[in-house]
Amino acid sequence: MTHAHDLSAAGFETLAIRAGQDPDPTTGAVIPPVHLSSTFVQDGIGGLRGGYEYGRAGNPTRTALETQLATLEGGAHGLSFASGLAAEDALLRAVLKPGDELLIGDDAYGGTYRLVSRVLGAWGVRHRVVDLTNLDAVRAALQESRPRLVWAETPSNPFLRVTDIAALAELVHAHDALLVVDNTFATPALQRPLLLGADVVVHSTTKYLGGHSDVVGGAVVLRDDTFAEQVRFVQFAAGAVSGPLDAWLTTRGIKTLAVRMQRHGENALAVAQRLVGHAAVTRVHYPGLPEHPGHAIAARQSSGFGGIVTVELADGGAARRFAEATRLFTLAESLGGVESLVNHPASMTHASVRGTPLEVTESIVRLSVGLESVGDLVADLEQALAAV
Numbered sequence: 001m002t003h004a005h006d007l008s009a010a011g012f013e014t015l016a017i018r019a020g021q022d023p024d025p026t027t028g029a030v031i032p033p034v035h036l037s038s039t040f041v042q043d044g045i046g047g048l049r050g051g052y053e054y055g056r057a058g059n060p061t062r063t064a065l066e067t068q069l070a071t072l073e074g075g076a077h078g079l080s081f082a083s084g085l086a087a088e089d090a091l092l093r094a095v096l097k098p099g100d101e102l103l104i105g106d107d108a109y110g111g112t113y114r115l116v117s118r119v120l121g122a123w124g125v126r127h128r129v130v131d132l133t134n135l136d137a138v139r140a141a142l143q144e145s146r147p148r149l150v151w152a153e154t155p156s157n158p159f160l161r162v163t164d165i166a167a168l169a170e171l172v173h174a175h176d177a178l179l180v181v182d183n184t185f186a187t188p189a190l191q192r193p194l195l196l197g198a199d200v201v202v203h204s205t206t207k208y209l210g211g212h213s214d215v216v217g218g219a220v221v222l223r224d225d226t227f228a229e230q231v232r233f234v235q236f237a238a239g240a241v242s243g244p245l246d247a248w249l250t251t252r253g254i255k256t257l258a259v260r261m262q263r264h265g266e267n268a269l270a271v272a273q274r275l276v277g278h279a280a281v282t283r284v285h286y287p288g289l290p291e292h293p294g295h296a297i298a299a300r301q302s303s304g305f306g307g308i309v310t311v312e313l314a315d316g317g318a319a320r321r322f323a324e325a326t327r328l329f330t331l332a333e334s335l336g337g338v339e340s341l342v343n344h345p346a347s348m349t350h351a352s353v354r355g356t357p358l359e360v361t362e363s364i365v366r367l368s369v370g371l372e373s374v375g376d377l378v379a380d381l382e383q384a385l386a387a388v
């Protein structure tokens, strides 16, 4: 007979592997199984055996993931969804009602801005775009429009701008608003916004948490019980839950998150350092470079700088030629997998924000630096830049 290890003082890597992952009590399976059943037997009406009744309301495989997510972010409640945007939608609909306003950073993920401006906007939710790295601008916007909620993404997509989470949280709370941080780029392995004062963390688990580009998912993590109940109600009532196989794959990916993020950061730094000063490169955005404007804040609030590097070239033509000339870096949307990807944001991931305040210049290329041999990655970028 083995006993469950006490995790109350465990380190991050231990939690990533053990939280929510107790062996199956009926079979002894070390890895908790994938529970595909959509429904659960009742011993008499309402007599539930493990609290489960119907798959939309809850599923043991999803619970295992939700426990893992809450634990790693330092939250009390984790909620898993069918995609990052489904998670964001449930959160926003739990908090906002028609007439409410939210503040969003000017460098947010394009899909988030599309959700806010075109889906929620049609239901009377208003938004204002602000540079969240400029706290004076944030203060002015908070005073003027009294938003319910501020939406921050740090490091941001695609420019890797860094927002001071603790300072922003203090400012936002002084104006009776909630701070949401999209922690997709940093992940809890590097940065835990709830411990820095944020009220809610959201994730596209499609990216680093899943980590293998084989599952789409999203998450909301928070501490407050009442607030969590409100989001859980929308999760249940609107139904954009993650399926059992998706939840299981995400859980498996998360177990190696810490070691992956460490190597992503090492490889990204090597790539960034090689690109700085290259004749074909105008500018390199990577928070791990000392000259990056957010470097000092990132070094203070996170334990690493992540795996995304954004490169500026002479113009849109050069950026497109570069993105199309890599061989090992695969031209594809998304990020955060073990394989390196290259993306032209203006025409791919951020095409939906063309003509909005979040429009992205044509001259940048975003690299998701993977876990291949770093020499191979650098050599590939060098040959692609030679073709520009």
Ligand SMILES: *Cc1c(COP(=O)(O)O)cnc(C)c1O
Pocket (backbone or CB within 6 Å): 083, 084, 085, 086, 109, 111, 112, 153, 157, 182, 184, 185, 203, 204, 205, 206, 207, 216, 217, 218
């Ligand atoms: C991809 C992404 C999202 C959206 O998540 P999906 O899983 O694609 O719905 C949200 N925020 C950030 C920062 C992302 O990179």
